Amino acid sequence: MIDQKWHKKTREEFVDKLKKLKLNVYSSHGEYSKLELFREEVRRQNCLSDADIVVFDSKNKKIKQIIEIETDINPKKIIGIVLATHFCDYCRIKKKDYLLENISLRIILKKAKEKSKKALKLDVIKKPLENIIETTKGCLSKFELKEHK
Secondary structure (H helix, E strand, O other): OOOHHHHHHHHHHHHHHHHHOOOEEEEOOOOOOOEEEEOOOOOHHHEEEEEOEEEEEOOOOEEEEEEEEEOOOOHHHHHHHHHHHHOOOEEEEOOEEEEOOOEEEEEEEEOOOOOOHHHHHHHHHHHHHHHHHHHOOOOEEEEEEEEEO
């Protein structure tokens, strides 16, 4: 079940923190409707995912980081987010398309309750996903899973 209030509050909190660091930040639920991620070419049928937050380096005109916010610690969903993002080549921001290269993906997860089995599941998928990113051609250089209150 999606906790919309937590998702919105967390997204806004991270956008504010990043903007205070003087970073260019785009949020898919703010002034931009969607931050879509595409494979090979930018066409509707090639859209594999969308991002919650994108950190953009305006000097070099490159995307530095993609941030996803997830309310449910679900290994299947996390695997899907990481791999779908890794296999994308472009991100569309404000009707402009940017090549995705050497991107850092951060997945913010709602903190699991103490002694939850869900937290243990993440350990099982983290290393295999890191191996895929290291050995498979794609846009990600790394990813991290962070729990947030």
